[in-house]
Amino acid sequence: MERFRSWDGTELAYRVVGSGPPVVCVPGGPGQAVEYLGELGGMSSSRTLILLDNRGTGESAVPADPASYRVDRLVDDVDALRQHLGLDTMDLFGHSASGGICLLYAARHPARLSRLVLVAPSLRVVGLRSDLDVESVLARRAHEPWYAAAVAALHAEPTTPEELQRYRWQAAPLLYGKWNAAAQAQAAAEPGQFAQAATDGFYGGFQPDPALPARLAEFIAPTLLLAGEHDIWPTAAAVRQLAALLGKAELVEQPASGHFPWVDDPAAFAASVEGFLKRDADRTGSGAGMARQPDDDAR
Secondary structure, eight states: OEEEEOTTSOEEEEEEEESSSEEEEEOOTTTBOGGGGTTGGGGGGTSEEEEEOOTTSTTSOOOSOGGGGSHHHHHHHHHHHHHHHTOSSEEEEEETTHHHHHHHHHHHOGGGEEEEEEESOOOGGGTOOSOTTHHHHHHTTTTSTTHHHHHHHHHOOOSSHHHHHHHHHHHGGGGSSSOSHHHHHHHHHGGGGBOHHHHHHSSTTOOOOTTHHHHHHTOOSOEEEEEETTOSSSOHHHHHHHHHHSSSEEEEEETTOOSOHHHHOHHHHHHHHHHHHHHHHHHHTOSSOOOOOOOGGGO
């Protein structure tokens, strides 16, 4: 792992894998170590993946101020990493909860993004529902042998940490397109990847800015939104709402996939993301940084 000091002196860690143009990757959870992203279905064969452990997770240090775990504060860590890497602009990748970090980054530092990739992004920061049409999504999986136990666990209210872990495991098949060995291995590794303080602090005291949707509508950097057909949070229908809000978004719905589409179908996932990144770079002639909007700091 490589290390650098962020804006407040907290030492953050990141891993570099692959070769090719860089993509800065921010993990979700919230509060989950970046290791769960792996190499994103083989994207490392064509891109240099810069995989950040958010503060207090994985190999990154615990911050002195717990309030700095909040989603809008983590934006500053992403920009500190960009500066540490010496990138004038960057391609930015976010998954799940870190979709919120990346959307806030896009609003605050639009000129620093050349392309944005959001996979199964959390919609909380923009005040959109993530469970739109979820009952229909669930109903399409009613034939699965694990379905009844998984749905019961999804709605259960645990009273002990042990119950919480048991219910999470029982509900886990709902997060994948196929409950196969790869999905089970990923789900089994999750409990050891979370840092509770980072999870708890992510939305602690956060209130969505009602002006954010209008600002994102002005965001002009090419954006890929990738949703899994079977994802229950966010559903593909919910991600379509975000696509309609953004100024320049392309939406891909990956068939037979859930919340972790690079696990369900690595080849399809890598082809979609790499195809988007390469297609836009060929069109603009840029490796990075053609969106020329002023940052907030310059306004």
